Every structure is written in structure tokens, then in C-alpha cells.
Amino acid sequence: MALNYDQAIAAYDPTLGLEVHVELNTNSKMFCGCATEFGAEPNTQTCPVCLGLPGSLPAVNGKAIESSILIGLALNCSIAPFSRFARKNYFYPDMPKNFQTSQFDEPICVNGYLDVEIETDEGTKVFRIDIERVHMEEDTGKSLHVGGSTGRIHGAEYSLLDYNRAGIPLVEIVTKIIPNTGKYAPLVARAYVTELRDILRSLGVSDVKMEQGSLRCDANVSLAPAGSGQLGTRSETKNVNSLRSVERAVSGEIERQANRLQNGERIVQETRHFLEESGQTRPGRSKEQAEDYRYFPEPDLVPVAPDAAWIEELRATLPEKPSIRRKRLKIEWAVPDKEMASMVNAELLDTVEETVLLGSDPTKARSWWLGEISRLANEKEVAPTSLITPIQVAEVIALIASGELTDKLARQVVEGVINGEGTPQQVIDARGLKVVSDDSALMVAIEAAIASQPETAERIRGGNIPAAGALIGAVMKATGGQADAAKVRELLLKHLGQG
Amino acid sequence: MIHSTAAEMATKLAAGEISSVELTQQHLDRISVVDGQVHAFLYVDTEGALSQAAAVDAKRVAGEKLSPLAGVPLALKDVLTQKGIPTTCGSKILEGWRPPYDSTIVSKLKSAGIVILGKTNMDEFAMGSSTENSAYGPSHNPWDLTRIPGGSGGGSAASLAAFEAPLAMGTDTGGSIRQPAAVTGTVGVKPTYGGVSRYGLVAFSSSLDQAGPCARTVLDAALLHEAIAGYDPRDSTSINAPVPAVVAAAKKLDVKGMKIGIVKELSGDGYQAGVRSRFDEAIEELVNAGAEIVEVSCPNFEYALAAYYLIAPSEASSNLARFDSMRYGIRVGDDGVRGAEEVMKMTREVGFGKEVKRRIILGTYALSSGYYDAYYGSAQKVRTLITQDFAAAFSKADVLVSPTCPTTAFKIGEKSDDPLAMYLNDIATIPVNMAGIGGMSLPVGLAPEDGLPVGFQIMSPAMKDDLMYQVGGTLEAALLRKWGSPILSNAPALGAN
Amino acid sequence: MSAISRDEVAHLSRLARIEMTDSELDHLASELDLILGAVARVQEVAGADVPPTSHPLPLQNVFRPDVVTPSLTAAESLSGAPASAEQRFKVPQILGDAE
Numbered sequence A: 001m002a003l004n005y006d007q008a009i010a011a012y013d014p015t016l017g018l019e020v021h022v023e024l025n026t027n028s029k030m031f032c033g034c035a036t037e038f039g040a041e042p043n044t045q046t047c048p049v050c051l052g053l054p055g056s057l058p059a060v061n062g063k064a065i066e067s068s069i070l071i072g073l074a075l076n077c078s079i080a081p082f083s084r085f086a087r088k089n090y091f092y093p094d095m096p097k098n099f100q101t102s103q104f105d106e107p108i109c110v111n112g113y114l115d116v117e118i119e120t121d122e123g124t125k126v127f128r129i130d131i132e133r134v135h136m137e138e139d140t141g142k143s144l145h146v147g148g149s150t151g152r153i154h155g156a157e158y159s160l161l162d163y164n165r166a167g168i169p170l171v172e173i174v175t176k177i178i179p180n181t182g183k184y185a186p187l188v189a190r191a192y193v194t195e196l197r198d199i200l201r202s203l204g205v206s207d208v209k210m211e212q213g214s215l216r217c218d219a220n221v222s223l224a225p226a227g228s229g230q231l232g233t234r235s236e237t238k239n240v241n242s243l244r245s246v247e248r249a250v251s252g253e254i255e256r257q258a259n260r261l262q263n264g265e266r267i268v269q270e271t272r273h274f275l276e277e278s279g280q281t282r283p284g285r286s287k288e289q290a291e292d293y294r295y296f297p298e299p300d301l302v303p304v305a306p307d308a309a310w311i312e313e314l315r316a317t318l319p320e321k322p323s324i325r326r327k328r329l330k331i332e333w334a335v336p337d338k339e340m341a342s343m344v345n346a347e348l349l350d351t352v353e354e355t356v357l358l359g360s361d362p363t364k365a366r367s368w369w370l371g372e373i374s375r376l377a378n379e380k381e382v383a384p385t386s387l388i389t390p391i392q393v394a395e396v397i398a399l400i401a402s403g404e405l406t407d408k409l410a411r412q413v414v415e416g417v418i419n420g421e422g423t424p425q426q427v428i429d430a431r432g433l434k435v436v437s438d439d440s441a442l443m444v445a446i447e448a449a450i451a452s453q454p455e456t457a458e459r460i461r462g463g464n465i466p467a468a469g470a471l472i473g474a475v476m477k478a479t480g481g482q483a484d485a486a487k488v489r490e491l492l493l494k495h496l497g498q499g
Numbered sequence B: 001m002i003h004s005t006a007a008e009m010a011t012k013l014a015a016g017e018i019s020s021v022e023l024t025q026q027h028l029d030r031i032s033v034v035d036g037q038v039h040a041f042l043y044v045d046t047e048g049a050l051s052q053a054a055a056v057d058a059k060r061v062a063g064e065k066l067s068p069l070a071g072v073p074l075a076l077k078d079v080l081t082q083k084g085i086p087t088t089c090g091s092k093i094l095e096g097w098r099p100p101y102d103s104t105i106v107s108k109l110k111s112a113g114i115v116i117l118g119k120t121n122m123d124e125f126a127m128g129s130s131t132e133n134s135a136y137g138p139s140h141n142p143w144d145l146t147r148i149p150g151g152s153g154g155g156s157a158a159s160l161a162a163f164e165a166p167l168a169m170g171t172d173t174g175g176s177i178r179q180p181a182a183v184t185g186t187v188g189v190k191p192t193y194g195g196v197s198r199y200g201l202v203a204f205s206s207s208l209d210q211a212g213p214c215a216r217t218v219l220d221a222a223l224l225h226e227a228i229a230g231y232d233p234r235d236s237t238s239i240n241a242p243v244p245a246v247v248a249a250a251k252k253l254d255v256k257g258m259k260i261g262i263v264k265e266l267s268g269d270g271y272q273a274g275v276r277s278r279f280d281e282a283i284e285e286l287v288n289a290g291a292e293i294v295e296v297s298c299p300n301f302e303y304a305l306a307a308y309y310l311i312a313p314s315e316a317s318s319n320l321a322r323f324d325s326m327r328y329g330i331r332v333g334d335d336g337v338r339g340a341e342e343v344m345k346m347t348r349e350v351g352f353g354k355e356v357k358r359r360i361i362l363g364t365y366a367l368s369s370g371y372y373d374a375y376y377g378s379a380q381k382v383r384t385l386i387t388q389d390f391a392a393a394f395s396k397a398d399v400l401v402s403p404t405c406p407t408t409a410f411k412i413g414e415k416s417d418d419p420l421a422m423y424l425n426d427i428a429t430i431p432v433n434m435a436g437i438g439g440m441s442l443p444v445g446l447a448p449e450d451g452l453p454v455g456f457q458i459m460s461p462a463m464k465d466d467l468m469y470q471v472g473g474t475l476e477a478a479l480l481r482k483w484g485s486p487i488l489s490n491a492p493a494l495g496a497n
Numbered sequence C: 001m002s003a004i005s006r007d008e009v010a011h012l013s014r015l016a017r018i019e020m021t022d023s024e025l026d027h028l029a030s031e032l033d034l035i036l037g038a039v040a041r042v043q044e045v046a047g048a049d050v051p052p053t054s055h056p057l058p059l060q061n062v063f064r065p066d067v068v069t070p071s072l073t074a075a076e077s078l079s080g081a082p083a084s085a086e087q088r089f090k091v092p093q094i095l096g097d098a099e
């Protein structure tokens, strides 16, 4: 009988290892001046260097080195005083030189850690993930497989290669083995990649778009009998392209391996591919005959030896850690956990903070961005931030606070801005949405209402305050709803000697 | 005026006594007469050369300021890319490839107005000492057509000795400029590693490869050296410092008070008698010119050859991996059914020659896990020891000298079945590449026993290339006084059939 | 005893993606045996106290500014391709997995 996840975890202890590849968002490639735009026409961002043409030589992008050091510093790593590029030799058509310029035994950053928080049965728990290394390398080209039935590699009749992506700077972040996560292994894996993504985004070194492949995760999973303290044979799952998939891939592998072990089968050390639809993995290349990459120091490049002054200069530019910042904002804004999480998940924390820094009340800022604006963005299937700017939202919130707009009018203003009618002020002017707060203009309307309903006015004078509702309604109607009802009431009662 | 030096040609061009088109045409004519015998060229760019020449002439007529060698023709080793011109590296695998870009050297040659006649023959991917490893057949030594012109740059050296070109470009990984110069009676210089950009030089062994000038005189080599040298941001291993003043050094003709070190380990046993006697006579000339001779010992040089035949093949096994038929070059076996991997294997089987395969397999082995430390790792340590030997020697002498090669030119076919014997040819030239310093070979006479040229090697410390030009220029002048005419005037006439 | 067996040469030829016939393998195995015997001399002086030199120049930290420079046109990039289609390099089917 097949084991389910809970049964698998009861019988086996999982050990994780995570390798994350990050495409840096430099303007030019790692070793040449070609642009790195996503989605360009095939082979238009290629040159002798990134095509690996005979005679070409690499030249290191200094910005990529800086970004790599920043990543290492943000992950609490030591920055190596001396590191080198090495050639990783293996043949594959998407790799123009048939070696990848990478780093081997002398990576740029080593021995860091990242703390991640998980909600457990016993409350919030912190797991420390040890980072083994951060190293630099280059991306490969992309192949398109033509013919065959599935579009997958097998069965294709030929392949088409586009080298626009070849040579885009990659940073690989490798954890040490992650033991003792027990049943939380999938959550820890997800939380790690999430936290890493947030850090990389805060550093501004990558677009970190998993769906576009600028952040890619390979998950190593192994099982050992519960309590044995052993280390089992691992599989490596590739192609994990979303945070949810990281969690699913790990739990799926735990179940698959547990069932094999339960049936007396052994785990094969291999690369597996994550299938997004089913949440399963399928086998790829067996790594039992370990590929011999014949690493050696890249003779076309010289060592990278950052001095302490440079490292400290970079350290000084490090932004606040996302986890610390979230804690700080939670307290400053007095936001409940759930609300905080929804801002983070909607990727609106930066935007809300920017709006707050422009003077808006945190609660208001949050509710506009997560409410009305997100709703309209969903309808249009675009990002909220593409519709309206924090400056515009802050302006609208300020107009509400000063009484110049009601909530209802404000929604119309926002809608106008989103429809491209201009700034909030331009929308207000064009649509004539101003709250009528001018006393004399209101008084004209109030007097007109009294004149049209003299008996009602008389009852109010006589102390029947609730009767004022009818006159207030008439004034609001006359002003097209743009008057502030509270103000009308105040002026009316005063006028009739009840103020 | 094809028998003149490049410097003389430059003077006549500048004086308007001859146009570059005329001069270029004379060389093209010479090529068509003698290259059937010599086979120095793999490709002659008749049209391109004449139009480059015409452009230089037009600039001169217009009164533009031109660089010293403007209008002088040159033969380019086929390992350097030139946009739109076939570049094969002597290999079948690159047959038909026309690179879409210029090497930095070619850019510099073009901007100096130097006219590129065509591409010269070489051992496949610069692996060899004879050009017998060229997929397009060997070149022949103009001194004796049954003999090798050296290698890998045998085509470039032969073109000079056959007066097909007054200047040529070579590349030197273990002696590929100096050894061909030695056996053809011409001058060849390997500059300090990093002195000339490697961008566009199809790599054999990246940490050893260095392009340099080939010519018939030391001054001509110096003029070409200054035209091609200098920092290049496209080559991360190029030196960001001023180019040594080699032209001025070549003109000094004075070595008084200079200390010249004879490397004990690069003479004696294993060197042909005529090579030794001509070497000793050259030393005497230097003594007469006022130099002080010291003997230095470099005990680790005896391991240089072994280390070289681990380092160079290792780097080559990686550098040559890109020739896989996917993006350029020939493709073999693509029948629509075979997969990419199989097509790669078949292409590389057909496209690479024996020596290249031998070195790829050797390098693959030396880099394999389990063997890396014993082979590649140990070879890198030997490299350190050789560099230390040089440092010690240069503390006692300004330049070091030795015969360039143990023997004069051997017969075509004589050593082609014995790789180890072939490798021994480079025994005196390899240490220079291992340490990245400068080396020059110039002719110092003919060996009495066979009447073939003998080469004399001068080695200078890194970035002091001017010193070898100073010594070379002085020695050349002394020998010319003694002989009365240049050594090449003794070479047999060609093209008579 | 030979330093390298025919099977090892066969393995190396697979690693290096060079097809070889049986007789080529035999021939190369005996040649490599001789060559390896000669080059193994490096081990005589390669003591643990000797640092390796991978490069003749003592340079370090050579970087390029992160500036976009013109690429080749797609036509130039594809100009040497044995086959192309849809502005891409056309190659025989790729079997097996990428890294």
C-alpha cells in the first residue's frame, strides 16, 4: 500500500539541499557587451564572445562581480580575498564553447547563512539555512525542439538554438545540507527560496522572476530511516519554476522516495524534472557515473581579488534585510500578521511603504493598494503599480483627509487616473468632482431648501432635530452629492437656531 | 623590390618612389610564381590586398599622415581571424569558415595601412614543428624544398624566406615563431605574454599563446612589433602598460657593458655540431661588441618539455571543444536521424588530424579527476620552478641566449611518425612560453655540414622586449659586416622549375 | 605495465566527443603510453612546497564596465552555421538532458 506524506515522514527523515540560480540584471552580459533584454528576436544579442567563435575572449563585467559580492554579504558569507573562474568542461549544444565559465574550488563567497521563519504546530520557528557557497557563472542558450509529438527533447527531429541568453551572468547559491526539518521540509524549502528572492529583490541585483527563469531552483532531497541519523542517496529535481512548486517538488520527492524505500527499492542518484501539471517528477539523466567536468583555472581570465576597502564600500550600501524590515513596518504601521503577509504576497510592500513615506496613513495606503487598485488591476490583468503611482495615491488620500474628497468621489478620481485622464487634480477638475465645502454656496442651497419646505423648517426650529434629514437630503440632491453631508447638517441647524 | 627589407620598402613608399599597389602586385606575382613550390599560403586575397594598397596610396596622395609601415605587404598566419576571409587554422574542421570579425591584430594592421596578402599555412591549430600537420599539406623550406620550414608557423617563415612577403604574423605557444625563423634563416619574435592582444587568435593553449612579428631583419620585426602591440580591453590578459620601445632598441647597435647569459642547460649534448659552432661564433661577435658573457644555470628547464606537453594539451582539449559542427565549420553525418552528440563525434573524427586528436586525448586525460594533481597540477608547479630559474638567471644577466633549435631543418616525413622526437625540437624555445617572457630568434649563419640556417635565441625579461631587440640588432649588424650580404642571398633561387 | 589502457582511451574519446575505430584506439593507447611515460617526469620536482602557476602574468581584478556594445546582426551570427532556420542555428536533435 502506498505511503502518503504523513506516513512517509513518520518513517523517514528528509535532508534537503537547495541550489538557486539567479540571473543578474546587468545591462550587458557576463563576458561581453551584448544586451540582456528578455524576449529579443533570436540571435540578435550575440557576438563572437557569447557565440564562442574561434579566437574570441571573455572580459568580466565588473557590475556582475559587485552584485555577487552584495549577494554574499546579504547572506552573511565571507568574501574570498582571492577567487578564480574555472572551466567546467562538458559538451552540450546550448553551450557555445562546450565549457561553462564558472567557479570551482575558489568561489567568490563562502560560508553564509539565512534564517527563515516557519509557522509550526508549536508556533513560529526559525530555521537557520547554512550557505556553502555563492559563485559566478554564465547562462546557456535556449533550444527549441522541432518535430516529434510532445515538443519535449525526446522525439524531436531537430533543434533550433538561440544564443541570446548565452553568457547572461548567473549567480549560483548553494546551501549546505539542511537536516532536521522533519515534516516541515517542504515549507522550509519554500520559505528559503522566498526569503532569498526577497533579499535579491531588495538588493536590486536581479529581476527574480521565477516564471521567466531569472530565478531557478534545484532541490536535492534524500531520506534516511527516522532517527537513524544517516544520509540517504539524493535526487536532484530541476525545473522548479515557482515558490509553490518548490514546496510541491520537495513533498512529492519525499513521498516518491519513501515509497521506493518501503518497497525495498534503492534510490538512484539522478537528476529529475519537476512536472508543473502533476506535481510529480520524472527521471532525467542518471548521475551514477559522475560526469567528469575536468575543471581547471580559466586561463583567459585573471583572478578576482576584492580588497577589504571595496568589500566594506559595498557592505555600506546593503539595504535593510527584508525580514527585519517587515518586522519594523509591522510595528510602525500596527498591521496584523495576515495583512502583512497579504502585502508581501501581492508584492506591494514597497509600494505601500512609498505611499506612506509620502505622508499617507498606513492603513489607508494599504487599503487603497490592496483594495480598489488591486481589484481594478485584476480586472485588467496587470500589476497594480502599472496603473497608478504612489504619488498619485498619496495625493488622493491627502484630499480625503482634508475633506476635499469623499471616499466615493476618491474612487472616481482613482478610476479617472487609471483611465488615463491625468493626475488626480486634473481628473477632479475635468469631472468637477470637488466636494462643495464653500459655506456661502451651501447656504444658497440651504436657503432654497428651507424656502421650498417651510413647514419642515418650522418643525426644526421647534426642536424636532430628526426632521432635518429631509432638508439635508434636498441640499445634497441640489449639489449633486458633492456636498459634505455633515457640513450641511451643521450649517442648517445653526441657521435654524439649533446649532 | 621584393628582396628589400620592409624598412627600405617603407622609405621608398614614403618617398613616392613606388606605390603600394605596385609593391603589392610584385609580391602577388612572386607568390604566383613560387608558391606552387613553397606552399606558404592557404589563401591569397589578391583583390583585397590590392584594394587595401590602393586605399593607402590614395591617403598618401591626399597628404594624410601614415604610420611607418603603411603600404607594406604582410602574410597573416591562418590562426588569426580576418573578417570575411577564410580562417582554417590548418584544419579541415574549419574549412570554409569566414569569421564575422577582425582579430585585434588585424584591426591594428589595417589601421596601420599594412596590406594583408593572405593567410599562411600552419600545423593544424598550431600543433606541430613542421607544418606537416596541416590538413592542406605541408609547406616547404625555401632553402631545400624537401625539408620542413618549421612549425607551426612554417608558412609565415617560408613566405619571408621565399620573398613572397617582407613581413608576416606568427603565433608562438612553444616556439612556433622562433623555430620556423631559425630553420628558414629569418627573424621571429615572441613578445612578452600579454604584450600583443590574443583577441581573434584562435586559441591553442591560452596561457602560452602569444602572437608576434616575423621578418627578415631585426628592425623590420621591431617595426611590426610596435604596430601590433599594446593593451586591449578585449583581452583580459593583455598588459596595460606602454609598449617597450623596440624600434629604438633595434637601432641602438650597441651592447657595451650588457651582460649576456648563456643557459648551460640549453647547449651541449643533443645539439647539432654546426648549430653549436655557429652559436659560439655569434657569442664571439657579441664579446667583440663589448658584451660581458656569463654562464647561468636553469636546472628545471629539463622538465619544461614534459610540463609543456601536459599544460598545452590540457588547455587545448578545452579550447578545441567548441569545434562541434553546431555553429560553424564542417558538419559530418547529419542524416536527419543521428542525434547532435553523434554528429559531433563524427565531425570531430573527420575534422581533426592525428596530432590534434592525440593532444586532445592527452589533455583530456591530464585534466581528469584522479589524474589532475599528478599531471596538470604537477606541470603547473614545474612552471613555477622554471619562472624561478629565469628570475635567478636574470639577476645575473640582462638577456639570456641559446641556440633556437637543436638541429637545422629536417626532411619532410623524417619525424612525422615519432611524436616524441618531434617534440624535442622545441626544447630550447618552450621555457620562454612557460614563463611568459620575450624570445627572439635570428639567423647566425649556415651549419657547415648541411648548409642550412642556424637560429640564435635571445630571451629577455617580461616587458623588457627592447633588450632582445638591442642585442639582436647589434649581432645582426656585426654578422652582416662579416658576411657582406644577408644570409638569404645564399638561398637557392626558386620558381625556375 | 602500461599507464593507460585501451578502455581508458575509449572513455577519453567519448569524453572528448571523438569517434575512434578500434585500431585507432589501439594505436593511440600505445602512443599515449610512451608520451605519458615521458611527461610523468614532472612529478619528480613537483613537491608540496611548490605553488602552482596557472598563468604567467601576476594580474588580477581586470573588469569591464557594464556597458552595452553593439552585437553582431543575426545574419552575421548565423553566417557560419552549417544549417539555420527561423533565425536560429539548426542542429541535429539533442538527445539527453542539459545541465
Ligand SMILES: [Zn+2]
Pocket (backbone or CB within 6 Å): A029, A032, A033, A034, A045, A046, A047, A048, A049, A050, A051, A167, C071
Ligand atoms: Zn556577446
